[in-house]
Amino acid sequence: MQETAEAKAVLSDRIMSLAESQTIAMAKKARELASKGYDVINLSFGEPDFQTPQYIKDAAKQAIDDGFTFYTPVPGYLELREEISKKFKRDNNLDYAPDQIVVSTGAKQSIANAVLCLVNPGDEVVIFSPYWVSYEEIVKLAEGVPVPVMGRLENDYKVTAEQLEKAITSNTKLVMYSSPCNPTGAVFEEEELRAIARVLEKYPQVHVIADEIYEYINFGGKHFSMARIESIRDRVVTVNGFSKGYAMTGWRVGYLAATREIASACDKMQSQITSGTCSIAQKAAAAALKGGNASALEMAEAYRRRRDLVLDLMNGIPGFKTYLPNGAFYIFPDVSAYFGKRFEDKVMENAEDLSMFILSDAHVAVVSGEAFGAPQCIRFSFAASDEKLTEAMRRIKDSLAKLQ
Template sequence: MSVETKNPQATQVLSERINRLAESATIAMAKKARELEAKGQAVIKLNFGEPDFQTPDHIKAAAKQAIDDGFTFYTPVSGYPQLRQAIADKLKRDNGLKWEAENIVVSTGAKQSLANVLMCLLNPGDEVVVFTPYWVTYREIIKVAEGKPVMVSGSLENNFKVTPEQLKAAITPKTKAILYSSPSNPTGSVYSKDELRALADVLKAHEDVFVIADEIYEYVIFQDEYVSMGAFEDMHDRVVTVNGFSKGFAMTGWRVGYLAAPTWLASACDKLQGQFTSGTCSIAQKAAYAAITGDLAPSHDMAKAYLRRRDLVLDLMKDIKGFKTYLPDGAFYIFPDVSYYYGKSDGENTINNSIDLCMYILNNAHVSLVPGEAFGADNCLRFSFAASDEDLKTAMQRIKTVLEKLN
């Protein structure tokens, strides 16, 4: 969805940069859901990638204490030294990443961290290989940075994961970086140690290509082992790890993310951020410190709840004709292939693509989802199971009922 305006001359006045930029599909679907709610409809929202849990109490308490202690002034651009060191310690302990505080840049959400890295790395025309399905913002940030996204699609049969052969075929002399998420948004797929090693082996022959690993869903994982590609000794200085507090700590509104990168790149990101936003909110940083150094039991409990909900949704989807599913190993999404319904009609609406099906479900079942087209996979829809059991059961029954009207 492109930028909209009521001024018909706006596209002539606005920059080409903003006219090329697409609106976030998740935000666009949220707007449409609110429009239905304004008309009195009870909409079940399975479109947003947001935990439905409250931020843990010890994190809230740290924020309140920070206010009382007077942490209300500008912060260092890259974040408080104490928080940066705590992040470096966490990365060493949990991920095998040998970074120091100077290699950490704290930003206003992981989205800004990704933008910082891409803006600092890319020149016009540089290519970024993006593992597809991809998070909706990847393509747009690359475009803003004047790079060229090169999409490489994983198959549902392989849990949407890209193979080494596919990666090798996608790399050209113009390739500057590889960008992927694990666990993935929108699929919930998680790359294993062996799978990451095989991808890293492909990159041995391309020493000038960097890897940007989005690990924001690290704590929402349903298997025993989580591996970062940067933990491989031969890849450590070529992998930029992006993470944050939104998903694993239910801190979406606090807006704290971070990146870990070689000193030269971290310094460049500090320089860029210093001109755009400066340092992240002082109170939110104090809360983030409490999160990353405190009790992880609430995060583990949330992951257990998501696992139970995943299994619930998969079980309910078995009763919906035409849905092709797989087993997500992390995050809180399921991304079924729904192309069975393309070409079908209820007599008034004909379904041609994921946008049509999303709007049909929203208008008739009053359940908001996100079309797969926004993630580079038009055969699919993204369901978030970050919702109550009751809402999930009701949503699936409503969807099943309205889809039975298509033939």
């Protein structure tokens, strides 16, 4: 016990208060079970099961042959930032110059850069909940105060303008949300974002981080960026990347676009942490954008089919409360009907218990909603083959039937 206390004393309060990413933790547990010979179906990780398109791989190989093996500019190669600028104009009708864009080692770093550059100790950050697992922890790293605002299941978990207004105080500095959303797959429509912007117009001290990493995986109408709204445009930091739409998770390339003041600050922050992103990955990312988004839309159509498959199967599981996710590759049912039920001597007290039961009994890895600010839910990824999804839902239904 004394050794443990001494070990804790070595580490900072900052790291001791930081939670481990639950999506990564569950994936680790699934791998451990699989290493023992169990057939584990992993629906816990937010990762496309598609390969990176070949033309992008070819560009990376060419970059190596062409000698792009040196340090890169902190905000990214100009060529890549110019392509991102064109992408914003083409897809989002947004005018961001290359010097308003900072390329980072994944969209997660882009978000962290922006939060660290905008939030002072004690500043409140309104986070639309359910939220991606790292939002709250990044805010804590910046010594800000997370203020989760929960969307209702009846509204596909989307936070309304009225809810936002009630959450804003004189200490509010930032609002964070994703659309399409991880973990719910909810997509904010233009009028919903305009209503939110009308609230923000009253509070000029409040900025917005709009996480659009799942932009291309949209099953409904056209994606709408909050930065399109002129009245608050200069207060919006738009975050995106290549991991989801182009199946480039391992390449680690994300980016943000903002005012020159904010972009310059993020450049400065990044210069002291990682400097520029991998040269080869940047060249591949530039090629991805030059190639358009046809491959991304093909993958999105496959996700749409899988969503329909999973939703149909999930609606056959008693006690699951579902909705229609219009983007990303997740579904986030309310599973609280199983709380209090037991298997042998183990009581399902919460979604964490239920997730562990599903892993141990059905050998399917999912993630407890507690990590996303919604302890009554479980997140399922449908970025897997039709066969695996069908088998996973069968196993889960059979296992849950054992609970009394």
